[in-house]
Amino acid sequence: xxxxxxxxxxxxxxxxxxxxxxxxxxxxxxxxxxxxxxxxxxxxxxxxxxxxxxxxxxxxxxxxxxxxxxxxxxxxxxxxxxxxxxxxxxxxxxxxxxxxxxxxxxxxxxxxxxxxxxxxxxxxxxxxxxxxxxxxxxxxxx
Amino acid sequence: xxxxxxxxxxxxxxxxxxxxxxxxxxxxxxxxxxxxxxxxxxxxxxxxxxxxxxxxxxxxxxxxxxxxxxxxxxxxxxxxxxxxxxxxxxxxxxxxxxxxxxxxxxxxxxxxxxxxxxxxxxxxxxxxxxxxxxxxxxxxxx
DNA sequence: GGTTGAACCTCTAGTAGCTGCAGGGTGTAG
DNA sequence: CTACACCCTGCAGCTACTAGAGGTTCAACC
Numbered sequence: 001x002x003x004x005x006x007x008x009x010x011x012x013x014x015x016x017x018x019x020x021x022x023x024x025x026x027x028x029x030x031x032x033x034x035x036x037x038x039x040x041x042x043x044x045x046x047x048x049x050x051x052x053x054x055x056x057x058x059x060x061x062x063x064x065x066x067x068x069x070x071x072x073x074x075x076x077x078x079x080x081x082x083x084x085x086x087x088x089x090x091x092x093x094x095x096x097x098x099x100x101x102x103x104x105x106x107x108x109x110x111x112x113x114x115x116x117x118x119x120x121x122x123x124x125x126x127x128x129x130x131x132x133x134x135x136x137x138x139x140x141x142x
Numbered sequence: 143x144x145x146x147x148x149x150x151x152x153x154x155x156x157x158x159x160x161x162x163x164x165x166x167x168x169x170x171x172x173x174x175x176x177x178x179x180x181x182x183x184x185x186x187x188x189x190x191x192x193x194x195x196x197x198x199x200x201x202x203x204x205x206x207x208x209x210x211x212x213x214x215x216x217x218x219x220x221x222x223x224x225x226x227x228x229x230x231x232x233x234x235x236x237x238x239x240x241x242x243x244x245x246x247x248x249x250x251x252x253x254x255x256x257x258x259x260x261x262x263x264x265x266x267x268x269x270x271x272x273x274x275x276x277x278x279x280x281x282x283x284x
Numbered sequence: 285g286g287t288t289g290a291a292c293c294t295c296t297a298g299t300a301g302c303t304g305c306a307g308g309g310t311g312t313a314g
Numbered sequence: 315c316t317a318c319a320c321c322c323t324g325c326a327g328c329t330a331c332t333a334g335a336g337g338t339t340c341a342a343c344c
Contacts, residue, residue: 003340005291015292016332024330035339037292046270053272056279058244061330067269074261081265082255089248096241099234102200106231113224118212121220123227127209128188130195140197140301145311147320157321158303166301177310179321203301 002040011048018048026051026061026068059088101137144182153190160190168193168203168210201230243279 008015021027027048030038050071054064063084070081105126112122126132150157163169169190172180192213196206205226212223247268254264 003291014332017330019294020331033339035292037339049272050269054269055330057247057269058241067266070260070263071266071270074259076260078255078258078260078263078265081260081263082252082257085248085252085255085265089245089252092241092245092248096238096245099200099238099241103231103234103238105199106227106234110224110227110231113220113227115224116220117216118218118220118223119216121212121223123220123223124209124213127192127196127199128213130191137198140194145320156303159301161322162302175310175321177321179310197301 002045004038004040007040007045007048010045011052013048013052021048021051024061026065057088058092059084063088098138101135104135105133105137144187146180146182149182149187149190152187153194155190155194163190163193166203168207199230200234201226205230240279247279 002010004015004018007013008018018027022029027044030040030044032038047068050068051064054067055061059067066084067081070076070078109123109126114122118124144152146157146160149155150160160169164171169186172182172186174180189210192210193206196209197203201209208226209223212218212220251265251268256264260266
């Protein structure tokens with residue numbers, strides 16, 4: 001039987017985060033000691049590992065909820081799990097593309113700045129005038 | 143004189159977002175009509191354009207606050223503006239690197255899934271067992 | 285058996301950067 | 315002078331946690 005702290009250590013999760021997952025129904029309510037402290041078993045360890053791993057891969061908590069649900073039903077088709085992963089991959093592609101456009105623009109800004117006064121700083125100048133940008137970029141909400 | 147709505151249209155900003163920027167002190171309190179509606183001039187249009195452009199390049203509102211401050215003092219050295227931009231660029235590099243690791247792992251997951259039952263779905267299997275991952279990935283908090 | 289101290293408990297509020305809604309007032313074109 | 319699009323304030327909600335206050339429990343050591 002694991003305390004919440006040792007479960008956290010094993011999975012690289014903060015104690016508060018585990019309680020948060022329980023609160024939003026991602027983790028089940030575990031058994032308690034007489035004094036009211038949470039105690040976890042293997043099943044919970046597996047579930048939390050799954051969640052954390054999926055988070056590391058960038059899945060949203062909602063996507064993880066679906067994946068866990070699928071994982072709990074071994075007889076269902078895995079098309080849905082596949083679709084969720086593909087969706088996630090697509091998002092990653094998009095985010096990389098956006099960030100690469102940003103990188104280009106920021107590099108240009110930084111390389112052109114020769115370190116004088118702010119009055120003729122390229123960094124500030126570029127920010128002032130969007131027309132100076134060569135690439136499309138659109139990071140907001142990415 | 144611009145209404146808040148037309149200022150929003152010119153800069154691609156929602157009305158609520160402009161009011162939010164005012165609330166947190168990023169935009170100044172504008173003049174008002176007798177009836178209490180906000181009216182903006184050129185200076186505010188420039189300032190909001192600057193803010194939005196910097197946001198598109200991924201700068202945080204705090205960084206933007208600093209950049210605006212520097213922009214308001216043309217006689218200062220632009221080292222600071224340069225440093226902020228370099229910091230931002232570094233973050234972009236890191237985020238790209240992380241996302242590329244994710245991409246690799248997600249591609250592997252998706253390509254190996256041959257579409258049977260969830261019981262032997264590669265997607266779910268990989269999520270269950272971190273040891274199957276070939277690359278380091280650590281997206282959480284990115 | 286008693287004491288200590290780390291780890292646990294609940295509850296609330298805060299983070300970034302907006303977004304949306306309710307319920308009401310204003311400005312302007314026809 | 316009347317529509318009606320637009321504006322106002324204030325507050326709740328979003329994601330995914332994180333931090334802190336103030337109090338309780340567990341386990342080890344003597």
